[in-house]
Amino acid sequence: DQQVKQNSPSxxxxxxxxxxxxxxxxxxxxxxxxxxxxxxxxxxTFLISISSIKDKNEDGRFTxxxxxxxxxxxxxxxxxxxxxxxxxxxAATPNYGGATNKLIFGTGxxxxxxx
Amino acid sequence: xxxxTQTPRYLIKTRGQQVTLSCSPISGHRSVSWYxxxxxxxxxxxxxxxxxxxxxxxxxxxRFSGRQFSNSRSEMNVSTLELGDSALYLCASSLxxxxxxxxxxxxxxxxL
Numbered sequence: 001d002q003q004v005k006q007n008s009p010s011x012x013x014x015x016x017x018x019x020x021x022x023x024x025x026x027x028x029x030x031x032x033x034x035x036x037x038x039x040x041x042x043x044x045t046f047l048i049s050i051s052s053i054k055d056k057n058e059d060g061r062f063t064x065x066x067x068x069x070x071x072x073x074x075x076x077x078x079x080x081x082x083x084x085x086x087x088x089x090x091a092a093t094p095n096y097g098g099a100t101n102k103l104i105f106g107t108g109x110x111x112x113x114x115x
Numbered sequence: 116x117x118x119x120t121q122t123p124r125y126l127i128k129t130r131g132q133q134v135t136l137s138c139s140p141i142s143g144h145r146s147v148s149w150y151x152x153x154x155x156x157x158x159x160x161x162x163x164x165x166x167x168x169x170x171x172x173x174x175x176x177x178r179f180s181g182r183q184f185s186n187s188r189s190e191m192n193v194s195t196l197e198l199g200d201s202a203l204y205l206c207a208s209s210l211x212x213x214x215x216x217x218x219x220x221x222x223x224x225x226x227l
Contacts, residue, residue, distance in 0.1 A: 034215065043119070043205050043218030044158075089158065101146050101209055101216055102171050105158035 003027045004092050006106035014114050019077040021109050023090035026071065030092035034103065035064060035075045038087045047088075048075070080113045087111070117142065119208050119219035127225045133194040136222045140187050140208030147189040148216060149181060152203040161204075164189055165211070193224075201226045 005024045013019045023033075031052035036044035050057040050064045050073070057064050063076045077084055087110050091103040120139045128134050140147050148163040160173040164183035181191040187208075193200055203223050207216040 036218075041203075041221070041223070043207075043220050046215045046217060049215060091158075100171050101148055101163055101207075101212060101214075102160050102173075103148070103150075103158075103207075103216065104160070105150075107157045 002107070003030075004090060004104050004106040006088075006090060006109050008109050009107070010110040010112070012112045012114060013080045015082055016079045019075075019080045019084065019111055019113070021075040021077075021088050021090075021111065023073045023075075023106050024071060025073075025092050027092070027094065027104075028071070029094040030104070032093045033064070033066060033073050034091045034093075035062075036089045036091060037084075038089060038108070044089060077111075080111075082113045082115050085111055085113050119206055119217055121204075121206050121219040121222050123222060124220065125223045125225075127227065128196050129227050130196055130198060132196050133192065134196060134224060135190055135192045136204055136206075136224075138189045138191075138206030138208075138219060140189070140206075141217060144208035144210055144217075145187050146209045146211055146214075146216075147183055147187065148207045148209075149189070149191050150205045150207065151175075152205060152221070153199075153201075158205070161191065196226045198226050200224065 034049040035047040038044040048062045066073045087108045090106045146165045149161040162172045167183045183189045203221045205221045207218045209216045
């Protein structure tokens with residue numbers, strides 16, 4: 001049972017344009033969400049997070065939006081750069097500030113930014 | 116500040132053997148979690164430790180075990196290796212609960 005889903009296995013975007021990566025979840029107990037970027041043979045790199053008390057969080061070129069009623073979150077990258085090409089994972093945890101750091105990961109979206 | 120380190124980076128074992136992987140968290144971090152990444156199952160949570168105590172465990176057989184030492188360093192052990200245990204094993208550390216987790220580079224385990 002995939003509790004965190006990234007339905008687009010891949011996405012191709014032109015340099016300078018916006019990249020939008022989507023993520024859906026099924027467990028209403030999830031209340032803290034994170035995005036990670038991963039290159040092959042390396043560990044994931046933390047990008048940005050959002051708690052369920054917010055609907056938007058920005059950090060430089062990265063913005064995460066959370067729609068709790070739809071159980072949907074998205075990562076916007078503006079402007080996209082070739083160095084952003086990687087696999088992006090969304091992750092969720094059921095207990096922000098509580099007694100677990102367990103992350104449930106989506107299956108990932110491969111972003112390719114074309115020069 | 117040094118990041119999360121994992122040793123060894125690569126391992127080749129044969130079925131039936133056992134293996135121990137090591138993780139050193141970022142200095143000051145007390146929480147360590149382990150994940151398995153495979154092409155078929157993606158990134159899956161194995162277990163997490165905080166102050167030497169296992170706080171949570173994923174859906175893996177008892178062949179997978181771990182521990183955390185007083186200096187927050189952690190080890191995971193897999194006994195009686197199976198071909199399906201071939202994976203990238205990732206360790207993540209954080210200050211505590213509700214904080215961002217930072218991942219190490221992983222240990223690539225190949226079981227022949």
